Amino acid sequence: MVTNEKTPRTGRTRLAVAGARAGSVSVFGKSSPGERAGSVLFPAVLLLALTLALTGLASLLVWSFVKGYPRLDANLIFNAPSTLFPATAGFRPAILGTLYIIAGVIVLIVPLGVGAAIYLEEYANRERWYNRLIELNIQNLAGVPSIVFGILGLAFIVRGPLDLGFIAASASITLALLVLPTVILAAREAIRAVPPSIREGSLALGATQWQTLSRQVLPASTPGILTGVILAISRAIGEAAPLLMIGAVTFVMFDPSFFSGGYTALPVQIYNYAVRPQEEFRNLAAAGIIVMLAVLLLMNSFAVWLRNRYEQRW
Amino acid sequence: MDESGAPAIQVDPSELHTHGHIEHSKKVFELNKVSVYYGDSKAVSDVSLDIYHRNITALIGPSGCGKSTLLRSLNRMNDLIPGARVEGEVFYHESNLYDRKVNPVQVRKLIGMVFQKPNPFPKSIYENVAFGPKSLGMKDDMDDIVEQALRDAALWDEVKDRLHTNAYGMSGGQQQRLCIARAIATQPEVILMDEPCSALDPVSTGKIEDLMLELKRNYSIVIVTHNMQQAARVSDMTALLMVELDSDEHNRWGEVIEYDDTNKIFTNPRDPRTDQYVSGRIG
Numbered sequence: 001m002v003t004n005e006k007t008p009r010t011g012r013t014r015l016a017v018a019g020a021r022a023g024s025v026s027v028f029g030k031s032s033p034g035e036r037a038g039s040v041l042f043p044a045v046l047l048l049a050l051t052l053a054l055t056g057l058a059s060l061l062v063w064s065f066v067k068g069y070p071r072l073d074a075n076l077i078f079n080a081p082s083t084l085f086p087a088t089a090g091f092r093p094a095i096l097g098t099l100y101i102i103a104g105v106i107v108l109i110v111p112l113g114v115g116a117a118i119y120l121e122e123y124a125n126r127e128r129w130y131n132r133l134i135e136l137n138i139q140n141l142a143g144v145p146s147i148v149f150g151i152l153g154l155a156f157i158v159r160g161p162l163d164l165g166f167i168a169a170s171a172s173i174t175l176a177l178l179v180l181p182t183v184i185l186a187a188r189e190a191i192r193a194v195p196p197s198i199r200e201g202s203l204a205l206g207a208t209q210w211q212t213l214s215r216q217v218l219p220a221s222t223p224g225i226l227t228g229v230i231l232a233i234s235r236a237i238g239e240a241a242p243l244l245m246i247g248a249v250t251f252v253m254f255d256p257s258f259f260s261g262g263y264t265a266l267p268v269q270i271y272n273y274a275v276r277p278q279e280e281f282r283n284l285a286a287a288g289i290i291v292m293l294a295v296l297l298l299m300n301s302f303a304v305w306l307r308n309r310y311e312q313r314w
Numbered sequence: 315m316d317e318s319g320a321p322a323i324q325v326d327p328s329e330l331h332t333h334g335h336i337e338h339s340k341k342v343f344e345l346n347k348v349s350v351y352y353g354d355s356k357a358v359s360d361v362s363l364d365i366y367h368r369n370i371t372a373l374i375g376p377s378g379c380g381k382s383t384l385l386r387s388l389n390r391m392n393d394l395i396p397g398a399r400v401e402g403e404v405f406y407h408e409s410n411l412y413d414r415k416v417n418p419v420q421v422r423k424l425i426g427m428v429f430q431k432p433n434p435f436p437k438s439i440y441e442n443v444a445f446g447p448k449s450l451g452m453k454d455d456m457d458d459i460v461e462q463a464l465r466d467a468a469l470w471d472e473v474k475d476r477l478h479t480n481a482y483g484m485s486g487g488q489q490q491r492l493c494i495a496r497a498i499a500t501q502p503e504v505i506l507m508d509e510p511c512s513a514l515d516p517v518s519t520g521k522i523e524d525l526m527l528e529l530k531r532n533y534s535i536v537i538v539t540h541n542m543q544q545a546a547r548v549s550d551m552t553a554l555l556m557v558e559l560d561s562d563e564h565n566r567w568g569e570v571i572e573y574d575d576t577n578k579i580f581t582n583p584r585d586p587r588t589d590q591y592v593s594g595r596i597g
Contacts, residue, residue, distance in 0.1 A: 197433035201493070204391060205446035205500055206423030215445065220436055 061293075068287030076287050080253045081269060086280035091288055093252040094269035097168060098237060098295060100258045101265055104172025105179065105236050106229070112176070113183030113232075114218075114225060120184070121191045122213060142181035149178040150245030158246050166247025168256055168263040174242050179232035186228020190221035219310070226307040230300050237296050240267035266292040340367035341407075342504055342534045343388060348402035350383050350392060356567040357383045360402075363553060363573045370526060370535045372545035372576065375555035376591075380568025381538040382430075382508050384555070388536060389425035389506055390418040406504075423450060426497035430509040432489035434481035434496075439464075439473050442481050442492055446500040459499055467495035468525050487518025494525065498533070505529065507537040511544065523548050542592055545576065552579040554588050 031039075079090030116138075124131040153174030157164055164170045194217050202212040243249075248268045256263035264272075266288060274285035343365035350358040358380035365371045373381040383392065390411060392398040404411040411421055434442050443460045452459065460477070464470040469491045473484070481492055490510055497505055507526075511519040526535055526548050539545050545552050553573040559566050572579060572588045583589050590596040 195433070197429060197431060198435060200391065200394065200427075200429065201433040201435065201496075202445070202449075203394065203419075204389065204422055204427035204429075205449060205496065206419055206426075207446070207449040208419050211449045215449070216435055 064286045064289040064293075066286075067283050068285075068290050071283050071287040072290065076284075076291060081251065081272075082253070083251070083276075086278060086284055089284060091266065091269055091291055093254060093256055094264050094266045094288075095291065095295065097248070097252070097256045097263040098266045098292075100168045100256065100263070101171045101175060102233060102237060102299065104169060104258065105176045106233065108172060108176035109180055109183045109232055110229060113180055113228070114187050116180075116184045117187035117191055117225075118213065118218075121188050122209070122217075138181050138184055142185060145241075146178055146239055147241045147245065149174055150242030152177065153242060153246040165260075166262065167260055168258045170246050171243055171248060171263065171265065172258075174246055175236040175239060178239065178242060179236050182232045182235065183225075183228045186231065187221070187225045190224025190228070191217060193224060194220045222310040223307045226303055226310070230303040230307075233299055233303070234296060237292065237299070238267055240265075240271055243268050266295065341365065342367050343536075344403075344405040346403040346405065348384070348387060348400065348404055350380065350387050351397075351399045351401070352383075352395065353397040355565065358387075358555075359558070359567045359569050361570050363570060365534065365536060366551065367534050368530055368532070369550040370530055370537060370548050371551045371553070372549035373536065373538045373553050373555060374540070374542055374545045374591075375568065376557060377540070378566075378568075379555040379557045381555055383568070385506050385508055385536060385538045386427075388504070389427055390421050391427060393418050423500060424502050425504045425506060426500060426502035427506045428490070428493050428497055428508065428510050431513050432486055432493055434484075434489050434492050437481065438478045439481050439484070439492060440477040443495050443499045446496055450500055452500070463495040463499035464492075466498055466529070467491045468521065468528070469495055485518070487514050487521060490514060490518070490522060491525065494522070494529075498529070502533070504534045504536065507535060509538050509540060512540065519544070542580075542594075546580050549576045552576040554579065554583075554585075554591060556587060556591070 075088045076090045077095065078092055079088055080092050081094070082089040120131070120135060120138075124134075126132065153170060156162060157170045157173050158166055162170075162173075164173075198216055198220060199212055202216045203209070207215070243265050247262070248264050249272075251272065252262050252264045270285045270288040270292065273281045273288060276282070341364045345361050345363050345365075348358070348361045349356060361384060373385060375381050386392045387400050387404060388406075388411070392400060400412055406421070406425070409416065435445060437445070440460055443463050444456050447454075447456065447459050461470060461474075464473060469488065472488060473492075476483075481489065484492060490513075494505070494510075511522050514522065523544065526537070529535060537545075537549065551573065552575075553570050555568045556571045557566050558569050572583055572585045574583070579588060580592050583592065587596065
């Protein structure tokens with residue numbers, strides 16, 4: 001039985017404790033100077049690595065804030081860009097463009113990524129060569145440079161078979177293809193992490209494979225799948241290269257629409273401002289970075305909140 | 315391992331009715347020369363025995379003798395293991411479970427299973443019990459089904475105030491009784507239990523054993539256990555499996571060497587190996 005009351009330390013117990021401590025020290029002996037130096041040095045090296053990584057990131061952030069701080073105002077968010085009035089120019093079409101594109105990306109990657117992961121984990125027979133080929137290629141696709149996806153988007157989505165033109169929807173499809181491997185790989189990991197005992201328990205109750213999948217496996221793997229989606233969105237928001245290939249270069253001064261007309265996105269707009277010689281535009285670009293980080297943070301915290309709601313343990 | 319050199323006695327199932335005090339009114343399972351293979355290697359060989367209605371039937375034997383494999387062939391859980399294959403016939407009442415026309419999902423509705431490690435779903439206690447009936451589309455009032463199942467599993471009084479809390483907050487013994495409640499919520503006829511107490515402390519084990527004796531009135535139970543005392547305490551019939559080796563000792567498989575009333579197995583077995591095993595001299 002555990003009692004909450006602490007046993008009072010009489011002289012005798014104190015002596016016994018001291019004796020036990022003395023005994024344990026003599027049994028285990030002292031560590032050598034080399035061991036002690038190692039146990040200090042190794043964490044120090046690790047800490048240094050972490051510090052270097054964080055310093056790069058932090059200096060970028062600090063620089064953006066210092067440069068962009070004077071321009072952090074409502075105009076930045078609500079005004080259209082302008083080449084004439086850098087003091088009041090903003091990012092409105094670019095923010096909207098990014099939000100549209102990312103919304104499209106989410107709509108595409110969640111069903112496609114989860115569907116592909118379910119097929120590969122639950123239904124695909126790994127003995128078959130085509131399933132192994134698919135697996136191998138998904139891993140390879142995750143490492144393909146994004147500009148290649150830009151060329152793909154230009155050839156097959158903007159022009160070619162789909163022929164959608166230079167619109168935000170084309171950008172959504174292209175970026176979705178770009179980040180799909182990330183989502184598939186993360187979703188597969190999440191599905192695989194559901195213990196077999198959960199599946200067995202469900203099947204043993206007379207549930208079908210589909211019921212087991214939809215009511216046990218998928219709910220249990222939702223946090224992991226959402227993590228993959230978060231990573232994918234984070235990457236998609238920052239991508240500029242493929243967007244340059246598929247038409248986001250237009251200097252858009254009006255609100256974009258998803259299915260027609262020119263559009264731009266935050267990273268492209270930032271680039272657009274940053275390449276101008278005037279100091280004001282550079283500051284505007286720095287402020288734009290802060291806006292982009294804020295959008296990223298906002299979307300990610302929503303996804304994290306969603307993930308925590310589904311977080312489960314077994 | 316087998317010093318006596320006595321030949322394995324194949325029990326003729328028809329003999330079983332004649333001795334013993336238990337009324338073997340009705341057969342639930344009739345196994346006819348059942349062998350289970352994993353790929354090319356045989357795990358269980360040539361098992362023929364009958365399992366009776368509203369009895370507790372224990373499968374005992376040393377590790378690796380194929381007790382669990384045999385148990386899992388009774389509700390086609392072996393189908394989930396790639397490469398697993400069952401030969402022979404497993405009759406459940408009149409129908410062969412391994413007949414091509416039989417849907418394994420239908421089989422598992424009638425023959426429930428409780429596993430070695432408690433495996434509640436990562437959901438609330440209520441949802442755990444309700445999952446089976448919901449999956450089967452049972453139309454009765456779900457609250458009633460859940461309450462009845464929890465009462466039958468002797469768990470209701472302990473959890474009635476926290477039905478909607480996570481099942482992982484329960485103790486191991488409670489979790490295992492929840493798994494039993496979950497299994498009986500779908501109203502099966504048979505419950506298969508694969509070493510249900512091996513992860514539990516003696517108090518929880520005692521509760522589960524009491525529960526099994528209670529459930530026996532309405533269900534047929536087949537239990538795999540490595541604990542001979544447990545088999546002796548709860549079961550009506552006991553089958554002892556042993557590992558057999560072929561002549562060059564390359565292949566090993568499990569065989570039922572004796573199947574009889576539990577009393578007889580533990581007090582007056584026919585096979586000398588049974589006597590040695592239950593008295594702790596081999597295995």
